[in-house]
Amino acid sequence: MTIYLYNTLSRKKEIFETVEPNKVKMYVCGPTVYDASHIGHARSVVVFDVLVRYLRARGFDVVYVRNFTDVDDKIIAKANQTGMSCMDLAEKFIQEFYVDMDALKVERATYEPRATHHIDDIIRIVQILIDKGHAYPLDGDVYFAVDRFSGYGKLSGRKLDDMEAGARVDVDIRKRNPFDFALWKAAKPGEPEWDSPWGKGRPGWHIECSAMSFALLGETIDIHGGGMDLTFPHHENEVAQSEAAFGKTFVKYWVHNGFVNINHEKMSKSLGNFLLIKDVLKSYHPEVVRLFLLSSHYRSPIDFNDKIMDESSTALDKVYTLLARLEKRLEKNPVLSQSGDLWERFCEAMDDDLNTAKGIGLVFESVRILNHLLDESDKTFSSTLQQTLLTAWSDLQKIGRILGVFGEVPDQYASDRRSLGLQKTDVDPAWIEQMIADRTSARKAREWQKADEIRKQLEAMNVIIEDRPDGTLWRMG
RNA sequence: GGCGGCAUAGCCAAGUGGUAAGGCAACGGUCUGCAAAAUCGUUAUUCUUCGGUUCAAAUCCGAAUGCCGCCUCCA
Incomplete structure (x- = not known):
């Protein structure tokens, strides 16, 4: 090395x-x-x-x-x-x-x-x-x-x-x-x-x-x-x-x-555009901030703006969605296994002048591959696959410990994201739950029109819902 | 005036001699009651421009253009 x-x-x-x-x-x-x-x-x-x-x-x-x-x-x-x-x-x-x-x-x-x-x-x-x-x-x-x-x-x-x-x-x-x-x-x-x-x-x-x-x-x-x-x-x-x-x-x-x-301007006293950490954290999850900061090489200038931060949020959501899927598939309380290919390649990137941008790219590449494997594994199951998934999960955990991301329990992360999203609006979560319950009954009764109506109402409040086999989840868009 | 950096797709961003990672966005397919999520496919024959070196350049050298930083407190 x-x-x-x-x-x-x-x-x-x-x-x-x-x-x-x-x-x-x-x-x-x-x-x-x-x-x-x-x-x-x-x-x-x-x-x-x-x-x-x-x-x-x-x-x-x-x-x-x-x-x-x-x-x-x-x-x-x-x-x-x-x-x-x-x-x-x-x-x-x-x-x-x-x-x-x-x-x-x-x-x-x-x-x-x-x-x-x-x-x-x-x-x-x-x-x-x-x-x-x-x-x-x-x-x-x-x-x-x-x-x-x-x-x-x-x-x-x-x-x-x-x-x-x-x-x-x-x-x-x-x-x-x-x-x-x-x-x-x-x-x-x-x-x-x-x-x-x-x-x-x-x-x-x-x-x-x-x-x-x-x-x-x-x-x-x-x-x-x-x-x-x-x-x-x-x-x-x-x-x-x-x-x-x-x-x-x-x-x-x-x-x-x-x-x-x-927003393409240098932070300066005269422009009055100093962005405090505590203010950023009111809108964005801490790990989103870290992911944003590490998504470019450390010596490059980076630009903070709402668009890039929203993209970082979407990107982090993607990883947590995958982690949740993986953890559901793996044994209860998986333990770190031997390092795999992902970790090796991550280290190669990091060895090269701390290339976190490349390392994060590798993470997303493997997220796609793992999602694909999980899709496939719904049809065919093998212990080799199970081992592959465990190794990948383990590598993602190790990478997360270096970058200081992916450290939350996926459910906790989802709930934090909901809270942050709710802060920007005055939507009452109890109202959302009620709407979802109403929609679930409508769906059971196969009243699709009514169900879609409710979903549109929620979407208008920036609430995105997701029907899973085991229930309906919601998040702020 | 002096010193230094950067220029890669609609946007963000890797790639420092061997034939363009990844993310976001967009469009199309699969899945779904419809969505969402996930996935598959499409989106740079080309890396600001012009020369040069080389079998081979986004990558090296020279020049031009543009943007930025430091030289004053600053992460």
């Missing part, structure tokens, strides 16, 4: 080889907790959630760190605006983050450190950088000197000279180079502050990740992830800080996920 991962550093897919055999040290930049999480956060978190699940399924011992940035300009600004303390504000949004991500079935990371819990580690690294001549104090601030780190720009593919040409950085004449960035910021009145050798202050944005990564994972880690926008300056600066401080390679594989657009 060979896993390939695209490395932003080399701009190529590379063979994934860990520093220590079978052990993966992975750090992903988490949210700055000053507001509720949006669908873009969801993509990043879900993508790396799947990466960790997959690596673990492939036998790696993964230590996964995802941080919270809980001290920052934006948090201070929001705190001042709302009258909350920075600490309370950060705590509030950390809890909201967990509510959203738990709903999206995201597994917890091994460590979920907060910047403010690592101030000592941060100060220690800043001091090392000063001692080594990579940083300089200035009026209570401390800046990293980009000129003193020869590798500066290697991650994002920039050269200092080129950047200065179009310089859109605010010129702070005190700094030695306009691209020097703050490791430590002197405290201003009313801001959170900690004692340091340079006076009271707080950490800059980039240093916390270097510090927490070092504290929890050591000098060199295997994977560092985050959204594409973090490549520069955030990750570039992390490389500079960590490698300048410790003289070792900081990260072997840099993995960056693409953005989520909303």
Whole structure:
């Protein structure tokens, strides 16, 4: 088995080889907790959630760190605006983050450190950088000197000279180079502050990740992830800080996920189109959201819109319908069997730079084949077929555990879908049940016209019914 | 101005040298009292355009066009 991962550093897919055999040290930049999480956060978190699940399924011992940035300009600004303390504000949004991500079935990371819990580690690294001549104090601030780190720009593919040409950085004449960035910021009145050798202050944005990564994972880690926008300056600066401080390679594989657009527009404050996870979940099942997020390759931009979400819902329904059929056919409480062809091919897709889109394609291909087999098996039955169905069911379960989908009991899923659908209308489920009961009597009496009339009425309310041998089911269209 | 990415059917989306996965939508058949679900079939001789390399290109190289991202906080 060979896993390939695209490395932003080399701009190529590379063979994934860990520093220590079978052990993966992975750090992903988490949210700055000053507001509720949006669908873009969801993509990043879900993508790396799947990466960790997959690596673990492939036998790696993964230590996964995802941080919270809980001290920052934006948090201070929001705190001042709302009258909350920075600490309370950060705590509030950390809890909201967990509510959203738990709903999206995201597994917890091994460590979920907060910047403010690592101030000592941060100060220690800043001091090392000063001692080594990579940083300089200035009026209570401390800046990293980009000129003193020869590798500066290697991650994002920039050269200092080129950047200065179009310089859109605010010129702070005190700094030695306009691209020097703050490791430590002197405290201003009313801001959170900690004692340091340079006076009271707080950490800059980039240093916390270097510090927490070092504290929890050591000098060199295997994977560092985050959204594409973090490549520069955030990750570039992390490389500079960590490698300048410790003289070792900081990260072997840099993995960056693409953005989520909303109706073909970038999410932005000015457009006011930030789509919060909690709002999305009012309309769509969490697994629909995951399926949508994973239906494109993680580095491609994706577009969130009602049409694509409805299609994802239909697609997920299809899988659950098949699972329900399979489970009815198999023995009671089937147990996972040996892996089959579907799982093998899924892994091949995932080995190739986490190609979830291809993997999901394979799932749907096998759903069709299995439905066909089930149709056929109504006529002919064999134990070979039974084994085939069990293996396929088992593979689907395993795939679902990687992608974080297909995890519900099919009946529960159907009932969740009904509830979500009902929220959009004011149809009373008791009324629906009554209509269906009326229709059933009409059908028994062979009053087809009356039965069809009722069905049309239900359809007008977006209620789709399905006559099964053992009764009539309904769902929201 | 600098750096980078993308362009595959009506829509979404895989495919990085060997002759176009999958989903949605649409239409037709099977099943059904009729539907729904499921299934079968049809829907790209062709991958933005133009050159080049090759026995062979959607895939590699060059150019053009279009869209997008980063360079400022951003997942």
